[in-house]
Amino acid sequence: MPELPEVEVVRAGLEPAITGATAASVTVYDERSLRRHDGPSEDFIDRLTGRVFQSPQRRGKFLWIPLGDGDALVAHLGMSGQVLLRDRSTDDRLTRIRIELDHPDHGELRLNFVDQRIFGSMSIDSMLPTGDQPHLAVPSQVAHIARDPLDPFFDDAKFLRTLTAKRTTVKRALLDQTLISGIGNIYADEALWAARVHYNQPTESLSRAKAILLLAEVRAVFVKALVEGGTSFDTQYLNVNGESGYFAHSLNVYGQQGNACPRCGRLVVREQFMNRGSHLCRFCQRVRVGSRAG
Numbered sequence: 001m002p003e004l005p006e007v008e009v010v011r012a013g014l015e016p017a018i019t020g021a022t023a024a025s026v027t028v029y030d031e032r033s034l035r036r037h038d039g040p041s042e043d044f045i046d047r048l049t050g051r052v053f054q055s056p057q058r059r060g061k062f063l064w065i066p067l068g069d070g071d072a073l074v075a076h077l078g079m080s081g082q083v084l085l086r087d088r089s090t091d092d093r094l095t096r097i098r099i100e101l102d103h104p105d106h107g108e109l110r111l112n113f114v115d116q117r118i119f120g121s122m123s124i125d126s127m128l129p130t131g132d133q134p135h136l137a138v139p140s141q142v143a144h145i146a147r148d149p150l151d152p153f154f155d156d157a158k159f160l161r162t163l164t165a166k167r168t169t170v171k172r173a174l175l176d177q178t179l180i181s182g183i184g185n186i187y188a189d190e191a192l193w194a195a196r197v198h199y200n201q202p203t204e205s206l207s208r209a210k211a212i213l214l215l216a217e218v219r220a221v222f223v224k225a226l227v228e229g230g231t232s233f234d235t236q237y238l239n240v241n242g243e244s245g246y247f248a249h250s251l252n253v254y255g256q257q258g259n260a261c262p263r264c265g266r267l268v269v270r271e272q273f274m275n276r277g278s279h280l281c282r283f284c285q286r287v288r289v290g291s292r293a294g
Contacts, residue, residue, distance in 0.1 A: 002077045004060060004148055004182025005225035010083055011058045017085055018065070018111065019055045021103040023048050033096035033115055036076065036141060037123035047124050048073060048099070059151070060181025062142045066127065074125045074139045075113065081120025086110040097122050148182035149219050160211050163203055170206065170214070171199035171278060183218060187225065189254045189279045191217040198285045199271075199278045205288065224250065253279040 002010075026048045028034065028041040037044050053073070054066040063083070064072040075083055084092055088100065088108045097113040113122055125139035133153055138145075147154045159180055166173055173179055174188045183191075192199055194217040197210065206214070228250060252262050257270035261281035270277040 002061060002081070003184035003187055004058075004150070005187070005222055007058055007061050007063050007077065007182075008150075008226060010077075011056045011063055014056045014065075014083065014085065017103070017106055017109060018053045018101060021053045021101040021106070021109065023051050023053070023099050024102045024108075025049060025100040027098040028096075029098070030096040030118065032118045033113060033121055034123060036074070036121040036125075038125075044122075044124060047071070053101070057138075059138060059142050060145050060148050060177055061184070062139070062145060064125070064139050064142070067124070070127050070137075071124055072127055072139045074121075074123050074141055076121050076141075078115065078117065078119030078121065080116040082112075082114040084112045084114055086112055145177050145181045146179055149180060149215060150182075150222055156212075156215065159215065160208065163211055164206055164208070166203045168203055169199065170197055170201045170203055171273065173203050174218070175274075180218075182222070185276055185278075186251070186254045187218065187221050190221045190252060193253045193280060193285060194221065196284050198287045199273060199280060201287050253281065255279065 026045045028044060031041050034041055034044055048067075051067040051071075051073075054068065056063060056065045057072075058064075062074065062076055064074040066072045075081070077083070086092070086109070088110050090110065092112045092114045094114050094116050095112045096115050096118065099111040099113075101109040101111055103109055113120070123141070125141050127137035128140050128143050130136050130138055130143075132147075132155070149159075162179060163173055166179075168176075171188050171192060174183045174191070175185075189199070191214060195210065195214040197206075197214055253268050256268045257279060259268050260266070261268055261284060264281060264283050266281055266283045268279060268281055270279050272278075
């Protein structure tokens with residue numbers, strides 16, 4: 001599933017091309033891709049046609065394009081969704097929604113929402129003021145999502161207080177999008193390895209120093225993944241030009257079970273966790289006992 005770096009790569013790729021463009025026509029090929037839209041496809045088409053796209057925004061794994069008048073076009077990529085920017089002559093297999101755009105500088109463009117597994121969606125949603133920055137707004141679908149650690153308004157102190165006050169384990173906390181957004185399985189495993197924290201370490205046992213280090217490693221792995229265009233294991237994640245990211249070549253533990261830990265040389269393992277896997281080095285990452293393990 002695309003995580004923060006992949007969604008941010010898409011957002012950044014869209015921004016210069018679609019900001020200021022007008023939706024000339026909209027075609028819905030599969031209504032299942034409107035699962036989060038409150039209304040039928042005709043309503044989606046009518047409300048989007050003729051609207052002018054503003055600069056695309058993101059929070060965590062959600063991407064949206066403000067349309068003015070309190071509305072936004074919201075895209076959630078799900079497991080395999082892609083937002084591809086094309087010229088009008090280019091088609092893509094498995095296109096679920098197509099938006100023809102007219103841009104005052106770039107001319108005629110095509111935006112294809114492609115989704116193999118149809119877990120992603122597009123919708124038109126109303127914008128609501130954020131609780132912590134009321135002069136800013138987010139779509140109602142996104143209002144419950146916490147800020148991500150690359151957000152300039154992310155509150156480090158609040159996150160650290162809430163993290164260590166929770167009665168859960170560290171990886172469960174990192175995947176809780178109401179606590180911190182944008183982190184999925186890949187980047188949780190990578191950050192935990194970098195911080196030498198076991199995924200099952202109780203949150204209340206983390207020392208402040210270790211919690212600060214973990215947050216720093218989350219940011220570091222995000223920044224590195226952004227530089228490398230995100231993580232692609234197959235064609236299910238592509239940027240707006242249909243190209244794969246190459247951060248998969250920089251992964252230390254995720255998907256590396258059976259290989260040597262880059263730090264100590266012992267084997268990386270994969271353990272069952274929440275109907276998915278956790279990848280770790282059992283030597284470098286141990287559950288620390290005692291009060292405020294660090």
